[in-house]
Amino acid sequence: MRLRTSWYNHELTKQNFRQTGWISLVYFVSLLVAIVLNIFMRIGHNESYYYGYDINLFYLGSFFQVLAIFLVPVMTAMLLMRYLHQKNATDFMHSLPLKREKVFIHQIVFGYCSILLPVYIVGFILYIMHHTLEVSKLYGLAELGYWLGVTTVLLSLVFAVSIFVGLLTGLSIIQGVFSFIFLLFPAGITVLAVFNLNYAMIGIADSYLMDEKVFEFSPITNSVNIIFNDAADTSTLVWYIIVTLILFGLSMVLYKFRPVEVATQAVAFRWLRPIFIYSFTFCFMLVGGFYFGILQHEYNWILFGYLLFSIFGYLIAQMIIHKTWRVFTQWKEYLFFLLGTTLLVVLIILDITGFQNRIPATDRIEQVYLYDQHSRFYLYQDLFEENPGITAVEEIEIVRNLHQQFINDSNRQDFLDYNNQTVSIHYDLVNGRQLVRQYHLDDLSKYTGELTKIHASDAYKQYTQEVFLIDQTDISSMSVTSDMRHKEVQIYSSNQIAEALEALRKDILAQSYEELVNPELYLGEVNIFISLYHSNLYLPIYSTYDYFLEWLEKEKMTEDVLLMPNEIDRMFIVDESINEEMAEKGASYYVEHNPNAEGVIEISDEEEIKQLFESLVPERGEESDSRFAVWIYLKDEEENFQWYWVKKDFLPSFVFDEI
Amino acid sequence: MISVTDLKKSFERSEVLSSVTVNVNKGSIYGLLGSNGAGKTTLLKIIAGIYKQDSGQVSYEKENVFENVSLKERIIFIPDFPYFFPQYTIKQMADFYQSTYPNWNNTRFHTLHQLLGLDLKKKVQQLSKGMQRQVAFWLALSAMPDYLILDEPFDGLDAVIRKKVKNLIIQDVADRQMTVIVSSHNLREVEDICDHVGILHHGSFILEKDLDDLKSDIHKIQIAFKDTPPKELFKDFTVLHKEKRGSVFLVIVKGDRKKLDPLIQNSQPVVYDLLPLTLEEIFVYEMEGVGYAIENILV
Structure with missing residues (x-):
């Protein structure tokens, strides 16, 4: 006796299985090959190399796994919704004594099982393997759980999107294509909108949005973040689950109102058609602006791009809706589109929200970041969590002042010129909101004074320089090298590392505005190996780094790492300004080929060398009158030399006697 | 129902x-x-x-x-x-x-x-x-x-x-x-x-009929008179179609046969035949009655 009230229909299940079961099967076999077989292959190898350090089950056959997460649910949904898209099938199914909800729930549950079953069977196999084989180096139960969870959430989301799209259209091909368009849409439209808004407005923080946020907007682009992170942001996964549920709910409602006769029509609901036409045209228009903006950097071309691509988009949308090429007589909606878009553009250009001139009042600002290397800034924010920004009132005032100047000096065209430098200002406001602006400026040098004041601030140094952000425990070793690289000391002791780091930080914080513009003599560098992300951090050592030099002295390392006067064999001093020929050929020519020429003096007396060496102050200006070139040759190392531009005024008097 | x-x-x-x-x-x-x-x-x-x-x-x-x-x-x-x-x-x-x-x-x-x-x-x-x-x-x-x-x-x-x-x-x-x-x-x-x-x-019905009624209700009559035919012979009936071949009239009439028969007998025709109608013929004439030509509506 058949249970009439049950949602389960055995014959429908059989039918579904005959139609879509193969996808499930192929998915299962592929997961077996990509993961289970892969693990067996790795067990055979004893080299630890194979095990790597970050184990995550998604790394096994990762390309296939990611591909399948997006392809399998869409294909399954396409086949399961096929009965809505095929005229005779849809008539047949809807003539049967089955309620729509029942059929819908049946299809969803079946589809859900058929895409998840392969994953869970493989999960079960992995679980058994974990208990019976020596695979603990490859994965643990936590990794297995993570893999199952993330795969389930992503598969469900993609499946829900595809089902939803399937109900909005009457064509399977449109369902397939638009499933992916929908999945990419939030990211795509943001990129296009931000990029195009930049043509009309100054200050849009495109780097902030495009480099940092935009990838998180689409599950497709975000999947890389989710899958290859060992721990995905739980809130993202929760959001995906919520969206999945909402989409299933909406789909169910849509199905109740969906007319059966729309099978084979591109857009199933009449009210959706204008929305489809206008939004499709709008997106195409933005693509046109994007394309010509990148290629031509010119407003006339961009306007041309808008017009051309909006016509393309409009015609394509009409073609999709009417399923014919012959749509060239229908222009009424395009006219409305042009009117609407023109109005929108005018509103944007008039900046009715006051976006462009908004600078928060000082008392509303909790902290502010100013930076010109946005990708590095966000990398640090990601790696080291939130780093405090500028909070000192006078510094905030400088930033606000700079902000006003940027607004005044910016031009809409600046965005199109890729030679321009970009500066960003990121305010964290007292009310918890953020205000981020970015300016594309052709010449930053005219702000040097104020910019350098910010650069010299402790806060700026602390959020832009890695040395303040890394944790001492993330450093596995350090090496200190002389400027001439003839000496090097490796430091492994964590105590020493901690002290050196502390000293360096103090020195960098102590660097004044003047020292930033015009640093003192470069003595060598510290190379910090950061184990956290396997990279090196190089820091210069300047003669003004009192704390660090003191520390070297304390550790009795000074002589082991820095150039000592007693290692110098001879020095040359060249006054390029002495005659035309000298200036033309350059100091190096004379040192190498004609050391006896006028204006070149050689110093080899030990005492004089010491005196001279200690009085070297680098000159970084361009005026040749105030500088000499100094050559240093080491004893026993004829090939190894170094030279500097030095300030004339600081040299000992005997130099002037000889010259 | x-x-x-x-x-x-x-x-x-x-x-x-x-x-x-x-x-x-x-x-x-x-x-x-x-x-x-x-x-x-x-x-x-x-x-x-x-x-x-x-x-x-x-x-x-x-x-x-x-x-x-x-x-x-x-x-x-x-x-x-x-x-x-x-x-x-x-x-x-x-x-x-x-x-x-x-x-x-x-x-x-x-x-x-x-x-x-x-x-x-x-x-x-x-x-x-x-x-x-x-x-x-x-x-x-x-x-x-x-x-x-x-x-x-x-x-x-x-x-x-x-x-x-x-x-x-x-x-x-x-x-x-x-x-x-x-x-x-x-x-x-x-x-x-x-x-x-x-x-x-x-999109709308132009005709709806019970076939038995139809067949019993519509009559194809061939009739001929010695002299001029009586005027308004069928005035109490609906005439769907009327044509003259020589002296013979062909009339399609809608109505009760029991009333029709005595009426015609009384007018003393020389020839009086009541012929069977095919369903198709019935439709042709019915549709003419409502102003359609059947070729335009059915094959």
């Missing part, structure tokens, strides 16, 4: 059905006639509960059909091109019907198997069009529906099978009071089984 009241349906902006009202009595076979594009299929699909009407009502024994599962278990719709799941054999399709329609009768299924002689293990979609249609009837009749809705059902069936299927339908109507609606663009195809006929044209 199926009653359709003031039904309206539009696709996009074009109206396919404009205010259709029709009643089909229990145990009768209703012939829905109309040219291509008249709205027959749409009407049938709404009656079968597949499409939803924009306004108006379709009810079976006072119950609305749309999304009504218990009612739809007793209705089967066979479209002009019957649908079967891809790759399904006749047996698999039968299993599906069996689980879907609670009145499924296995004995009936096997009896029909003997009669039609098709291989159960054959995939339905590999069969010829005519055979597929037979399978559709076979499955439909095995499900023992109370209502059978057929869209152009005899297209593509050969004469022998057509006869077989018609007999099966008539048998069910006679035995179990099954109600049938059958559409066609060809009057001759359905005249032998229908007891009611309606003609749909541009």
Whole structure:
């Protein structure tokens, strides 16, 4: 006796299985090959190399796994919704004594099982393997759980999107294509909108949005973040689950109102058609602006791009809706589109929200970041969590002042010129909101004074320089090298590392505005190996780094790492300004080929060398009158030399006697 | 009884059905006639509960059909091109019907198997069009529906099978009071089984008749008089058609024969014949009466 009230229909299940079961099967076999077989292959190898350090089950056959997460649910949904898209099938199914909800729930549950079953069977196999084989180096139960969870959430989301799209259209091909368009849409439209808004407005923080946020907007682009992170942001996964549920709910409602006769029509609901036409045209228009903006950097071309691509988009949308090429007589909606878009553009250009001139009042600002290397800034924010920004009132005032100047000096065209430098200002406001602006400026040098004041601030140094952000425990070793690289000391002791780091930080914080513009003599560098992300951090050592030099002295390392006067064999001093020929050929020519020429003096007396060496102050200006070139040759190392531009005024008097 | 009241349906902006009202009595076979594009299929699909009407009502024994599962278990719709799941054999399709329609009768299924002689293990979609249609009837009749809705059902069936299927339908109507609606663009195809006929044209009925009434009500009369024919002989009857061949008048008259006979006898005609009318002729004249030429409406 058949249970009439049950949602389960055995014959429908059989039918579904005959139609879509193969996808499930192929998915299962592929997961077996990509993961289970892969693990067996790795067990055979004893080299630890194979095990790597970050184990995550998604790394096994990762390309296939990611591909399948997006392809399998869409294909399954396409086949399961096929009965809505095929005229005779849809008539047949809807003539049967089955309620729509029942059929819908049946299809969803079946589809859900058929895409998840392969994953869970493989999960079960992995679980058994974990208990019976020596695979603990490859994965643990936590990794297995993570893999199952993330795969389930992503598969469900993609499946829900595809089902939803399937109900909005009457064509399977449109369902397939638009499933992916929908999945990419939030990211795509943001990129296009931000990029195009930049043509009309100054200050849009495109780097902030495009480099940092935009990838998180689409599950497709975000999947890389989710899958290859060992721990995905739980809130993202929760959001995906919520969206999945909402989409299933909406789909169910849509199905109740969906007319059966729309099978084979591109857009199933009449009210959706204008929305489809206008939004499709709008997106195409933005693509046109994007394309010509990148290629031509010119407003006339961009306007041309808008017009051309909006016509393309409009015609394509009409073609999709009417399923014919012959749509060239229908222009009424395009006219409305042009009117609407023109109005929108005018509103944007008039900046009715006051976006462009908004600078928060000082008392509303909790902290502010100013930076010109946005990708590095966000990398640090990601790696080291939130780093405090500028909070000192006078510094905030400088930033606000700079902000006003940027607004005044910016031009809409600046965005199109890729030679321009970009500066960003990121305010964290007292009310918890953020205000981020970015300016594309052709010449930053005219702000040097104020910019350098910010650069010299402790806060700026602390959020832009890695040395303040890394944790001492993330450093596995350090090496200190002389400027001439003839000496090097490796430091492994964590105590020493901690002290050196502390000293360096103090020195960098102590660097004044003047020292930033015009640093003192470069003595060598510290190379910090950061184990956290396997990279090196190089820091210069300047003669003004009192704390660090003191520390070297304390550790009795000074002589082991820095150039000592007693290692110098001879020095040359060249006054390029002495005659035309000298200036033309350059100091190096004379040192190498004609050391006896006028204006070149050689110093080899030990005492004089010491005196001279200690009085070297680098000159970084361009005026040749105030500088000499100094050559240093080491004893026993004829090939190894170094030279500097030095300030004339600081040299000992005997130099002037000889010259 | 199926009653359709003031039904309206539009696709996009074009109206396919404009205010259709029709009643089909229990145990009768209703012939829905109309040219291509008249709205027959749409009407049938709404009656079968597949499409939803924009306004108006379709009810079976006072119950609305749309999304009504218990009612739809007793209705089967066979479209002009019957649908079967891809790759399904006749047996698999039968299993599906069996689980879907609670009145499924296995004995009936096997009896029909003997009669039609098709291989159960054959995939339905590999069969010829005519055979597929037979399978559709076979499955439909095995499900023992109370209502059978057929869209152009005899297209593509050969004469022998057509006869077989018609007999099966008539048998069910006679035995179990099954109600049938059958559409066609060809009057001759359905005249032998229908007891009611309606003609749909541009989305509304232009004519609806009980065939028995029709046949008994319309008369083709050949009449000739020695002298001038009496004036206003048929003034109490509706004259659908009148023509003169030599001295013989050919008149199609609508009305009660019992009243007609004495009237004509009294006028003392030289010739008086009452000729039988084919259904087609009846329609030709009826339609002239309402201002249509039948060639424009039926094949």
